[in-house]
Amino acid sequence: MSEAPHGRRLAHAVVIGGSIAGMLAAAALKQHVDSVEIVEAHELPEGPEPRAGVPQAVHIHFLQTGGAEAIEALLPGSTDLLLAAGAHRIPETTDMVIYAPEGWYRRWRRATHYLITASRDLTDHIIRQQVLKDPRVTVRTRTRAVELLGTRHRITGVRVRGADGADTDLHADLVIDASGRASRTPQWLAGLGLTRLASDHIDSGLVYASRFYRAPVPTRGWPVIGVQADPRLPRPGNAGGILPVEGDRWHVSLMGAPGGQPTSDPDAFEPFARTLRHPLIADLLRHAEPLTDVRVTHSTANRRHYYERLRPWPEGLVVLGDAAAAFNPLYGHGMSVAAQGAAALREELATGPAPGLARRAQRAIARRVDTAWALAVGQDIHFPTTTGKRPTAADRLLHRYVSRLSRTATGSFHAATYLTDVLALQATPTSLITPRVLLTALAGPLRPPLDEPQLTATERGLLNQLRGTSPSCSTE
Template sequence: MSTRVSARVSTRAVVVGGSLAGMLAAAAVRDHVDSVEIIEAHGLPEGAEARPGVPQAAHFHVLLSGGANAIEELLPGTVGELLSAGANRVPMTTNMLIYSPEGWYRRWKRDSHHLITASRDLTDSVVRGKVLKDPRVSVRPHTKVTALLGSSRRVTGVRLRAADGTETDLTADLVIDASGKAARTPRWLAELGIPAPAEDRIDSGIAYASRVYRAPVPTLNWPVISVQADPRRGEPGRTGGIVPIEDGRWHVSLIGTPGAQPSREAAEFEPYARTLRHPVIADLLSHAEPLTDVAVTHSTANRRYYYERLKSWPEGLVALGDSVAAFNPVYGHGMSVAALGAVALRTQLTSLGLTNGLSRKAQRAIARPVELAWSLAVGQDIHYGTTKGRSAGTPDRLLQRYVSRLSHTATGSYHVATAMTEVLTLQSPGTALLRPSVLAAAAIGPLRPQLDGPTFTVGERKLLAEAGISLPGIAQ
């Protein structure tokens, strides 16, 4: 009598795109398949260099603590490597100078939530290096995905086109679209006979102008500085920020709505900073050395595909990151939403494995952090008079009034400031702002008087003085 032993079939996941989202997707699935192949249209740099196809890297990036925690869950040790390479861990609001529409936030000395600040190139490099150390993960560069294989019921792989035009088919048990804003998934789904998903596009017309400076003071533990526009004033909005990054540099972005959009002319960069609601950024830049030209982008629209609402969704396909939703970068959500989406995918894989029902459940789980970030971004952008795609209705205006009241209270209330950063860093849903204790605090208002300007610490003032910098109007 002979015993027949069936050969085990090897399993493969294909990730479309070698972006941060693509790398995190590979990290999410690598323990659940035998191999992961990342298909990248461009090449990938060896270190912390610019990656083709990422124009937004010219503008400052922050990794919210919700996203940083998600990346650490997927790739333990990543945050430590970033900090060792010169990134900053910035406690909110302890190490931030924030001029909100309602006033200056206090720098509470209790650490609740935080940001990780670094150049996008460094963040990409550290994450990419950790993912590609895994022998199960490989990259096929200079290759494009031109179509999905399979049917409306199941995706079985992708069609590839190499740099020389050669086309081949690559089978996969799971295809993950992490190809970013240029994702072609709606078209690929249509080719399989699946109707287009509902889509939202909310565009406030904001433009970014950014450049990198050599900081005149040490950047380790230097605060993030943000002077925000006030959409309630009925005039074009101007926002600016200084983010400390590695190698003793500041990444500076100036942001304006139509009628106040910044220029790409270097000679106009610092004068534009002087037009913000407070001159602190302009005053600091007058003592810093510019290291780059000015980079400008007008690609700041919020765009979202509602894949989770489709009645028909093929097994074997998942989309995450900017392929699902791209946000106005002023809110700093993109990297963190991608990381939370990758964690959601891994959670579903751990529960279900590569079984029927995985893809739809994963897509719905990925939509949850997207929904929070979408509500935060769109909830702000719709109040600019220049916004296209949607205008503020009565419920939106009522919500804005409540959020404005919270922000006003947060200028003098640690409890409310912490509740707001808990949501803004994507660590709790928006309903956290409706807790009885938060509602009661908002009704009472700020417990301390408003600050009349940015408050630098004794140590920061000493560094400024040692650099020969005297800033007018600085609270002591």
């Protein structure tokens, strides 16, 4: 991508947060800013190790196609580096065994999209390594941002506090807040007199419990396993997933809503997996070797600040990643939306530092948020435990339509592709109500429903060995 027109460039930018969102923001900035400084509250690890301040790292993470492509555009070669380090490229839906509320999805031989699966620590490391090798990017660790500098019309920097308690003013042409769910920007803006920020907080009450296992099989080519919750059932919504990650490991997360939440008790992990709508995950775990304790988190609410609507919006400030919108991790969109937001920032920077840059960037980031927000909230509001919003008649009608399309997708390649286009963040939800998709949903599935997960002969043999039963699962 070319530099700003006529060689115009910003001199200095400050990024709050050394998260994936912060690193990708720095990647977006470095072509258009003379120097970028990342302010991080903790130390950053040298390798693919846990980073302090990221409690969600212990739960399953993956990059959707749209997110992986955004990272590749910002940091060319990142996908190859991830794969060389042991990450997996999972073709959708070819290597996915998913039990949706409407039934088992088929594993179509023609893959239309893909996932990149790896531990969060590895993904963090590869991105961080790529960004920090650029001499234009520096990091100030063990330093917290405590206040924005400037006025309600223009932000001129940020005040930071070091480990010794001393404050320093960092002046900048552009400040990017990528500090995650703990962002203080709403309070900082209120202190500048900007008090009309609209926000949503929609919480299904979902609790996550996760651990790593040594897989009882080489994981290269092993599918993603998922058993989804069904909000129509008169029971707490619970779900689970197994991702193959580096080191021949399985990363396993189990989720439960109020009244049926998992705990950190390691002896209760597999029994909880057996309470899901199908015992597939529990059966696979029975002979896998636990490598870690069970880690639990309750921070799974969908929360969004509508910065793009706030007037006036100060020049010199942009918010992205979880600081702008955080999602229920069940849907696996957080990293991908952050990547697409950073790519949107870079596109706006390419037009040059003209007046209104920050507002244009904020609106562009919001457009990248919209699809994932609609998907997460559009599902969560239908669970009876959800607070913050209840479904309207229009919401219920749309949910019934999407459910019909999902049921169609269990036996229709075209319906499955339309849905995956949206889930992969490569199409908007409105694409699902075009005449072509409406006719597909009306026609219904072209193949009969599957009674069991669709497994290859090798996968079925392993599962039956673990179960100690004769073959009973279908394959196609």
